[in-house]
Amino acid sequence: MNSLLAKLSVALVALVGLMGVAFYVVDRVNTRVYYEELSQHLNAPIAMYVTEQRQLIENGVADLDSLRDLASHAMVINPTAEIYLLDAEGDILGHNQPPDAVLGTRVDLAPITMLISGEAQPPVRGTDPRNVDSAKVFSAAEVRSEAGLEGYLYVVLGGQTYETLANNIGDTYTAKASAVAMASIVLLTVAIGLIVFRVLTRRLKRLNCEMQRLTEARFAVEPTLTRPADGGDEIDELGAAFLDMSSQIRRQIEQLKETDKIRRELVSNISHDLRTPLAAIQGYIETLIIKSESMSASDRGRFLRIARKHVVRLGVLVGDLFELSKLDSTSVTPKLERFSLPELIQDVSQEFAIESSKKDIDLEIEVSDASVFTVGDIGLIQRVLENLVRNAIRFTPEGGVVTLSIAEKPQTVAVAVSDNGPGIAEKDVPRIFDRFYRALDGEEARSDSSGLGLAIVKRILDLHDSRITVSSQLNVGTRFEFELPLIQQAA
Numbered sequence: 001m002n003s004l005l006a007k008l009s010v011a012l013v014a015l016v017g018l019m020g021v022a023f024y025v026v027d028r029v030n031t032r033v034y035y036e037e038l039s040q041h042l043n044a045p046i047a048m049y050v051t052e053q054r055q056l057i058e059n060g061v062a063d064l065d066s067l068r069d070l071a072s073h074a075m076v077i078n079p080t081a082e083i084y085l086l087d088a089e090g091d092i093l094g095h096n097q098p099p100d101a102v103l104g105t106r107v108d109l110a111p112i113t114m115l116i117s118g119e120a121q122p123p124v125r126g127t128d129p130r131n132v133d134s135a136k137v138f139s140a141a142e143v144r145s146e147a148g149l150e151g152y153l154y155v156v157l158g159g160q161t162y163e164t165l166a167n168n169i170g171d172t173y174t175a176k177a178s179a180v181a182m183a184s185i186v187l188l189t190v191a192i193g194l195i196v197f198r199v200l201t202r203r204l205k206r207l208n209c210e211m212q213r214l215t216e217a218r219f220a221v222e223p224t225l226t227r228p229a230d231g232g233d234e235i236d237e238l239g240a241a242f243l244d245m246s247s248q249i250r251r252q253i254e255q256l257k258e259t260d261k262i263r264r265e266l267v268s269n270i271s272h273d274l275r276t277p278l279a280a281i282q283g284y285i286e287t288l289i290i291k292s293e294s295m296s297a298s299d300r301g302r303f304l305r306i307a308r309k310h311v312v313r314l315g316v317l318v319g320d321l322f323e324l325s326k327l328d329s330t331s332v333t334p335k336l337e338r339f340s341l342p343e344l345i346q347d348v349s350q351e352f353a354i355e356s357s358k359k360d361i362d363l364e365i366e367v368s369d370a371s372v373f374t375v376g377d378i379g380l381i382q383r384v385l386e387n388l389v390r391n392a393i394r395f396t397p398e399g400g401v402v403t404l405s406i407a408e409k410p411q412t413v414a415v416a417v418s419d420n421g422p423g424i425a426e427k428d429v430p431r432i433f434d435r436f437y438r439a440l441d442g443e444e445a446r447s448d449s450s451g452l453g454l455a456i457v458k459r460i461l462d463l464h465d466s467r468i469t470v471s472s473q474l475n476v477g478t479r480f481e482f483e484l485p486l487i488q489q490a491a
């Protein structure tokens with residue numbers, strides 16, 4: 001009883017049944033009105049016929065014998081006719097009914113004059129003297145003498161005799177026929193309706209089964225639904241919407257899996273980003289251990305301070321890496337602060353001094369103005385520069401040049417890291433910012449790379465609403481450039 005089909009069926013039976021009853025009642029009423037209208041049209045000449053035969057009222061005196069005589073003739077034409085002779089005021093002067101049958105003594109003249117003058121269209125109902133509470137269709141004619149209007153001949157049609165006959169035979173027959181026809185129509189409509197509902201709900205049922213199947217399989221299976229070429233009806237639209245929804249859910253599940261994979265790979269590649277500060281700390285500590293006796297106290301203090309700075313940096317890096325691993329799912333807002341770009345570039349260059357000198361690479365700085373300030377997350381921007389410089393040193397052959405430069409523009413300051421290394425093939429350029437993408441397959445690329453450096457760079461610059469651009473030419477060099485806001489110094 002809870003199914004849609006059952007509910008629709010009950011509603012259909014109730015509605016069609018109600019309609020059947022309503023139509024039956026309307027049909028009965030209409031049949032009666034139709035009969036009355038027809039009867040009034042057909043019997044209109046009766047009154048005229050009777051009045052034309054004899055002078056029924058002469059100087060106010062009614063000829064009742066003639067009336068009865070003519071009435072019996074008229075009843076041959078219409079046995080249900082009840083004939084009354086009225087004076088000019090509507091009072092009954094005589095009739096052809098049993099004396100005790102007539103209850104009224106007067107007939108309302110308004111309907112009579114309306115029918116005779118043609119003002120009203122049949123069916124026009126007038127007083128039934130045998131049953132003053134009900135109105136009946138009639139035939140009427142004026143009775144005139146030389147003196148003028150003497151009265152009316154009033155013939156009630158379908159009077160008491162008709163009522164008795166109709167109730168006993170005709171009415172019950174047509175009522176039964178009408179009821180049987182109506183019941184057949186109702187049953188046929190219900191049967192067809194049930195078949196149609198079954199067909200329609202079967203499609204809904206199929207859709208429901210498909211939805212359950214996909215939900216149970218956690219959208220890991222292909223939907224078997226197909227889209228009709230012409231768009232289809234609402235159920236097809238529902239199916240199409242479900243298909244869209246399920247493919248979106250599957251896409252999102254894929255994305256979630258991808259994000260999860262990236263997160264795992266990020267964690268497993270943390271070593272890539274921790275190596276530089278760890279190596280620096282190790283270098284300074286080993287130097288201290290080996291050369292501590294030959295070193296001056298101030299040098300020892302300087303080494304320890306640098307080592308401590310890297311430890312702090314290491315802590316920041318670990319925090320940043322965990323933050324970056326979450327970048328895909330949650331939004332991280334950079335901690336914006338004002339800082340001096342030349343100083344940052346100087347720091348980064350010092351960080352890579354040992355590494356570059358090992359490869360005999362000239363690490364140059366080009367700064368037009370030593371007091372260029374910008375705003376950004378200094379830790380994250382330092383990461384950007386480190387990753388770019390590390391790449392440049394790694395890919396540039398011995399004896400090459402790596403340049404860190406800043407150039408002021410009207411509103412911004414452009415920061416660039418360029419080298420005269422091997423360059424990047426044109427086909428690789430659009431992909432180098434993808435996670436884990438490595439353009440070079442050589443030993444130098446694999447030994448010390450995770451393919452994450454530029455992806456981190458891009459993500460950080462995205463957070464600063466900045467875009468990194470790369471221009472590269474094979475065997476000539478590569479140049480990475482991005483812009484940061486320029487903060488004008490108060491004079």
Ligand code: ADP
Nearest residue numbers: 391392395432438439440449450451452453454
């Ligand atoms: P990796 O850890 O491999 O350096 P990155 O995301 O930093 O990962 O770089 C992706 C790829 O882009 C590198 O593998 C390399 O092929 C190319 N690439 C990056 N910087 C340079 C550069 N300065 N010169 C040549 N190729 C570079």
